[in-house]
Amino acid sequence: QQPVQSPQAVILREGEDAVINCSSSKALYSVHWYRQKHGEAPVFLMILLKGGEQKGHDKISASFNEKKQQSSLYLTASQLSYSGTYFCGTDLLGGYQKVTFGTGTKLQVIP
Amino acid sequence: KAGVTQTPRYLIKTRGQQVTLSCSPISGHRSVSWYQQTPGQGLQFLFEYFSETQRNKGNFPGRFSGRQFSNSRSEMNVSTLELGDSALYLCASTVGQGGYNEQFFGPGTRLTVL
Numbered sequence: 001q002q003p004v005q006s007p008q009a010v011i012l013r014e015g016e017d018a019v020i021n022c023s024s025s026k027a028l029y030s031v032h033w034y035r036q037k038h039g040e041a042p043v044f045l046m047i048l049l050k051g052g053e054q055k056g057h058d059k060i061s062a063s064f065n066e067k068k069q070q071s072s073l074y075l076t077a078s079q080l081s082y083s084g085t086y087f088c089g090t091d092l093l094g095g096y097q098k099v100t101f102g103t104g105t106k107l108q109v110i111p
Numbered sequence: 112k113a114g115v116t117q118t119p120r121y122l123i124k125t126r127g128q129q130v131t132l133s134c135s136p137i138s139g140h141r142s143v144s145w146y147q148q149t150p151g152q153g154l155q156f157l158f159e160y161f162s163e164t165q166r167n168k169g170n171f172p173g174r175f176s177g178r179q180f181s182n183s184r185s186e187m188n189v190s191t192l193e194l195g196d197s198a199l200y201l202c203a204s205t206v207g208q209g210g211y212n213e214q215f216f217g218p219g220t221r222l223t224v225l
Contacts, residue, residue, distance in 0.1 A: 002153070030211050041115075041201065041216035042154070049211050056213075087154060091211070098167035099144070099214070103153035 001025055003090045005102040012109050017076045020105045022088030024069040031064050031071040032089035032099050035082075042087060045073070078109045112137060115204050115217035123223045129190040132220045136183050136204030142166075143185040144214065145177060148199040157200075160185055189222075197224045 003024045012018055022031060030049045033056070034042040046056030048064035048071060061074045075082055085106045089099035116135045124130050136143050144167075145157040156169035160179035177187045183204075189196055199221050203214035 032214075034214075034216075041218050042203075042214075044213040044215070047211055047213065053211075055211070089154075093167075098156060098159055100156055100169075101146070101154035103151065 002100055003088055003102040005086075005088055005105050007105060008103075009106040010108070012075075012078045012082075012107065014078060014080060014109055014111055016078055016109075017074070018078060018107060020073040020075070020086050020088070020107070022071045022073070022090070022102055024090045026069065026090075026092055028064075028066065028069050028090050029093060030091045031062075032091065033060075033062060033071075033073050034087045034089065034101075035084045036087065036104075037084040045086075075107070078107075080109050080111065083107060083109045115202060115215050117200075117202055117217040117220050119220060120218065121221045121223075123225065124192050125225050126192055126194060128192050129188065130192060130222060132187045132189075132200055132202075132222075134185045134187070134202035134204075134217055136185070136202075137215055140204035140206055140215070141183055142205045142212075143179060143183065144203045144205075145185070145187050146201045146203065147171075148201055148219070149197075154201065157187065192224045194224050197222060 033045040036042040064071045085104040087101045089101040142161045144159040146154045159167040179185045199219045201219045203216045205212040
């Protein structure tokens with residue numbers, strides 16, 4: 001089942017902060033975050049695991065609320081290079097590689 | 112280290128034809144996943160292969176199939192193409208040990224069905 005992302009789109013000025021949310025109706029093993037720039041392949045940002053472990057980007061932070069099956073990605077002091085579409089992916093199985101992605105949040109940072 | 116490569120990068124086919132897409136993972140990666148990306152639908156999981164075995168499958172019709180070879184290279188086949196199959200097809204590779212690994216995506220194959 002596809003996770004739900006919000007907002008669908010956001011425009012920020014450089015230096016502003018943003019939060020992107022991802023929620024699932026099912027219990028999660030892990031949440032994955034990727035960013036895709038126009039015309040490019042998605043690039044890994046972060047994985048948050050059940051139990052609190054995190055792997056990924058040191059300039060972007062995220063949280064994972066296991067009880068609510070929700071994750072949030074925090075983009076602080078945004079830069080022009082943050083522009084792109086952010087996808088969250090959820091993994092229900094653990095131990096396997098099946099990540100179901102949401103429809104994405106389009107983020108545009110303007111000067 | 113070379114990244115994930117996909118061939119061809121662009122493909123134009125007509126309805127009813129079939130197509131085969133190829134993906135070469137990063138050296139040492141044994142898991143390959145395939146995704147279909149269309150505007151508004153995001154990345155939709157097709158299937159995942161690990162050591163030549165399909166471990167997971169998404170909700171796509173049987174016209175979509177795949178396989179993986181002993182060198183971890185993977186192919187995806189779509190038979191009896193429909194207009195709605197027009198999309199960017201991405202493959203991604205991981206080390207494959209557990210459901211908590213970073214996926215490395217290839218540049219994709221843009222398929223247009225006329």
